Amino acid sequence: MATATIRDVAQKAGVGVGTVSRVLNDNVSVSQETRRKVLAAISELDFSPNLAARRLSSGKTMVIGALVPYFTNPSVVRRLQGIVSVVTNSVYDLILFDVELVERRDEYLLNVLRRQMVDGLLIISLTPTDTDVQHIQQAELPTVLVDANHPALSRVVVDNVFGGYQATKHLLDLGHRHIAYISDYLDDPFNSPVRDRFKGYRQALAETGLEFIPEYHQQGPHGRYEARAMTTNLLNQPTPPTAIFAYSDTQAIGVIEAALDLGIKIPEDLSVIGFDNIEAAEYLHITTIRQALYESGVSGCELLLQVMANPMPEPQEILLPIELVQRNTTAPPIH
Amino acid sequence: MATATIRDVAQKAGVGVGTVSRVLNDNVSVSQETRRKVLAAISELDFSPNLAARRLSSGKTMVIGALVPYFTNPSVVRRLQGIVSVVTNSVYDLILFDVELVERRDEYLLNVLRRQMVDGLLIISLTPTDTDVQHIQQAELPTVLVDANHPALSRVVVDNVFGGYQATKHLLDLGHRHIAYISDYLDDPFNSPVRDRFKGYRQALAETGLEFIPEYHQQGPHGRYEARAMTTNLLNQPTPPTAIFAYSDTQAIGVIEAALDLGIKIPEDLSVIGFDNIEAAEYLHITTIRQALYESGVSGCELLLQVMANPMPEPQEILLPIELVQRNTTAPPIH
DNA sequence: TGACCAATTGGAACCGGTTCCATCTTAGCT
DNA sequence: AGCTAAGATGGAACCGGTTCCAATTGGTCA
Known part of the structure; x- marks a missing residue:
């Protein structure tokens, strides 16, 4: 018919x-x-x-876009689950843009903006440049950042500096003095949390009168296997660290696996703390800094719906709490 | 401007x-x-x-839809990751329909079909009814099922009967004779794998000359906590099972947690086998039946793109392999 | 040289809604 | 009874593309 x-x-x-x-x-x-x-x-x-006709004549798409990096990353997935739960109960549909290659990030953003593909946009874990923000504002597209920061855009964030500080402080309080940090590349322009947590790490060290030792900071592409390699580097040093702060739980898992390989006991010989509190951290009893991943998606999406309904003159900021979750991978050093 | x-x-x-x-x-x-x-x-x-205009005049949306149940389920997420990886490299965009309430499933499907929202549809882990299929065919919408079966539609499937058989056989081969099965509700019309694996379980039992004991089959809503409760039920029976086959790895994790609570050692006192081989199964060293989750998404999406490009007269079926992954949660029974 | 054909191009009609404006009722008020 | 205002309705114009048909141009061949 x-x-x-x-x-x-x-x-x-x-x-x-x-x-x-x-x-x-x-x-x-x-x-x-x-x-x-x-x-x-x-x-x-x-x-x-007919939706296409309705969209053309009304100018509304009834679609919300989510721009995510590395949809394989468990913390990103968790945030997205929060977003989906809100979208599902709204009148909007959700379109997913997965940015696997950082070089193609721009292309995506511009495409979304210029073609009027969506009525609102959520940008997850991707810090926009000033140029990006200019484009967004020019297009007058309601946008909310989740786990990313820019003064000109509404956002849902976590205090990553404090998180890095807290993780390091926990290790210091346990008595550790040789604390390493393994992370993604610090100079990734789209990843500001990696720098913020590093800052917190250094603040905590400085506060305790410890010097920052460059060899104790390893960086590389994100992932379990990469973290494994970095850990091996760390543990083969003349004075290996007694504790490792991993930028993410995924990386903490890599650290644990590397230690297991080398016959190093956790937490007796090596303390490990992660970040995020993804589900696997619970299964593996990893001490970590919990951030409200799912809730960040929920709040971000709710905020976006609000902004879409009645645009706010000032960008809003929602700060979600973080919290140390002590489990079985951290303990005082032996000597 | x-x-x-x-x-x-x-x-x-x-x-x-x-x-x-x-x-x-x-x-x-x-x-x-x-x-x-x-x-x-x-x-x-x-x-x-302008996309809306292009869509209206050309009749093409350049969008692929994915209908998924419970986007929080890790195996569903994994399949979706496969889908996203293919869509991202195509000219299509992906719109996500998350069905949290089974009752709203129909609503979604009809909406998608009647409003010409998408050029192609992927249905994940949701077995369609004959009526659904009729609607789909009437709308002439290219559709591919992933982890669901219907003779009239193209699909990517796994031999779940064989999977259930293999899991149970593994336990039998180890010497177990008291083998329980915990699963989602058997009578969920949209979940055929749960019945297929049950069938395999019973086949293996029958083949060994063992009778099926109704008390050894526990069913309930899907989830870790629910699995925990079901396990407690099982282990408190007069003759508790020495091995449990869990419908999913998520449920296997619940089984393990319940055993831990009761001071029952795995695998010495209780063997546990899961299904899916999600990442957590690897972390926790759970013996399981591996099915190619990510690949099912990839193949499903590739098949859909093919069908969209040149419609095939006959529905296609892609059968993906399964494989026993032996880890540390299964062993021979003690006595 | 003239007929014919292919390549290129312009632009009206169309896709199926929304919206605005003009028109027509009808009730309310003096 | 006459006038006004509010409510209900029809339908043209419009959103911004695609597509089809007709027209133009230039080249080829007999």
């Missing part, structure tokens, strides 16, 4: 197309009787308005 | 709108010189074609 159009409905109901449109969009003035007739015609023809 | 339209481009380039459209869609006959002029005008005006 060729799908019915609004004109078919109008004809069948004996009214004009404008009236049918009014019935479809409720709220406007249509008499009871007319509405009844139109609804009857609609159900008789099994009519459902 | 009000975004430029194709007519603005036409005017600036001194050509007709048809010509601009031809340039945009390549392949048709446009002279070198004209093409150059048009492209110049396009870049000068920073023009990008």
Whole structure:
């Protein structure tokens, strides 16, 4: 069956197309009787308005976009789950843009902006440049950052400096004095948390009067295997660290595996603390800094819906709490 | 800036709108010189074609839909990651429909079909009813099932009966004779794997001359906590099982936690085998049946793209292999 | 040289909604 | 009774692309 159009409905109901449109969009003035007739015609023809046409004429897409980096990253997935839970209960649909290659990030953003693909945009764990922000503002697209920061955009963030500080402080409090940090590349322009946590790490060290030892900071691509390699580097040094702060739980798992390989006991010989509190951290009893991943998605999406409904003059910031979760991978050093 | 339209481009380039459209869609006959002029005008005006308009006039949405149940389920996430990896490298965008409530499943499907929201549809882990299939065929929407089965639709599947058989056989081969199965509700019409694996379980038992003991089958909502409760039920029986086959790794984790609570040692006192081989199974060294989750998403999406490009008269079936992964949660029974 | 054909191009019609404006009722008020 | 205002309705114009048809141009061949 060729799908019915609004004109078919109008004809069948004996009214004009404008009236049918009014019935479809409720709220406007249509008499009871007319509405009844139109609804009857609609159900008789099994009519459902064509989305593309509706979008073109109304200028609204009824779609929210989510720009995510590395959809394979468990913390990103968790945030997305929060987003999905909110979108599912709204009138919007969700379109997913996965940025696997940082070089293609721009392309995506511009594409989304210029083609009016979405009514609102969530950017996850990708710090936008000033140029990006300019583009966004020019396009007047409601946008919310989740786990990324920019003064000109609304955002849901966590105090990563404090998180890095807290993780390091925990190790210091246990008595460790040789504390390493393994992380993603510090100079990744789109990853600001990696720098913030590093800052917190150094603050805690400085506060205790410890010097920062460059050899104790290893950086590389994100991932379990990469973390494993970095850990081996660390543990083969003349004075190996007695504790390792990993930028993410995923990396902490790599650290643990490397230690296992080398016959180094955790937490007796080596303390490990991660970050994020992904599910696997719970299974493996990894001490970590919990951040509200799922909730960040929920809040981010709720904030976006608000901004879309009535644009706010000032960008909003929602700060989510973090918390040390002590489990079984940290303990005082032996000597 | 009000975004430029194709007519603005036409005017600036001194050509007709048809010509601009031809340039945009390549392949048709446009002279070198004209093409150059048009492209110049396009870049000068920073023009990008409006998607809604393109969709309306061409009838193509350039969007693929993915209908998934419980986006929080790790195996579903893994499949989706496979899908995303393929979609990202295609010209299509991905729209995600998360069905949290089974009752709303129909609503989603009909909505997607009738409003021509997508050019192709992937249905993950949701077995469609005959009525659903009728609707899909009526709408002539290219559709591929992933981890779900229906003879009239193309699909990517795994032999779940064999999987259940293999898991149970592994336990039998180790010498177990009291083997329980914990699973989702068997009568969930949209979850056929749960029944298939159960069938395999019973086949293996029967083949060994063992009777099926109803008390050894526990069913309930999917989840770690629910699995924990079911395990406690099992282990408190007069003759508790010496081995448990869990429908999913997530449930196997619940089983392990319950055993830990009760001071029951794994694998010495209790063997546990899961299904799926999600990442956590690797971390926790759970013996399981590996199915190619990520690959199922990849193949499913590739198959869909094929079907969309040139519709096939016959529905295709791709059967992915499964494999026993022996780790540390299964061993021979003590007595 | 004239007929014919292919390549190129312009632009109207169309996709199926929304929206605005003009028109027509009808009730309310003096 | 006459006038006004509010409510209901029809339908043209519009959103911004694609596509088809007709027209123009230039080249080829007999």
